[in-house]
Amino acid sequence: MSTRVMSLRLKEGQAERLNRLARRQPRRPSESLSTILEEALRASEFPLVQFRDTVLGREAYVVGTSTAVWEIAWLAQQYEGDADRIASHLEGPAIKVQAALAYAACYPHEMADALADMAHRAEDLARHLPQPHVFRVDDETP
Numbered sequence: 001m002s003t004r005v006m007s008l009r010l011k012e013g014q015a016e017r018l019n020r021l022a023r024r025q026p027r028r029p030s031e032s033l034s035t036i037l038e039e040a041l042r043a044s045e046f047p048l049v050q051f052r053d054t055v056l057g058r059e060a061y062v063v064g065t066s067t068a069v070w071e072i073a074w075l076a077q078q079y080e081g082d083a084d085r086i087a088s089h090l091e092g093p094a095i096k097v098q099a100a101l102a103y104a105a106c107y108p109h110e111m112a113d114a115l116a117d118m119a120h121r122a123e124d125l126a127r128h129l130p131q132p133h134v135f136r137v138d139d140e141t142p
Contacts, residue, residue, distance in 0.1 A: 008033075045106075048099035056117070060103060060110075062096045070114035072100035 010018070015029075022032040035058070039051045048063045060069040072086060079085040083101060087094040104111045 042103070046099055046103045048096050049103050059114070060107075062092075062100050065090075065092060065096065067092075067100075068114070069100045069103050070111055070118070072097055073104040073111040074115055074118065076101060076104070 018029050018033060022029040025032055027035075039058070042060070043050060049060050049069060050063050051058050052061050054068075061067065062069065062072065067090065075086045075089060079089070081101070083094050083097045087097045090097070
């Protein structure tokens, strides 16, 4: 990926806050600023998506929910991309599911990575708990 150098004037206190953020990540301040800018641009393009810190790093979530966008992408595989069925499954508005699906479509590699990570976590869990009882929940539950 090519980069472009740009200058930026920070208001008083912002440089120190940026340095603190960079130390926590740990990254260089310029890398942290680049991440902040990318997330702000994405949030501007997809207002129903926000970014949160998780134990796995920064992840895109559906605003007002505890659902990560990759979870919607996973459900889309199960429900053949039907936003209304996904929304019904989640008991939430279809508009939020549609927004998550639009985001996922714009960042397919990001979604593929997250789904692959989820599969590995399931395999790890199976190794640690070798005899789990697996059950399925029927969509038609009363």
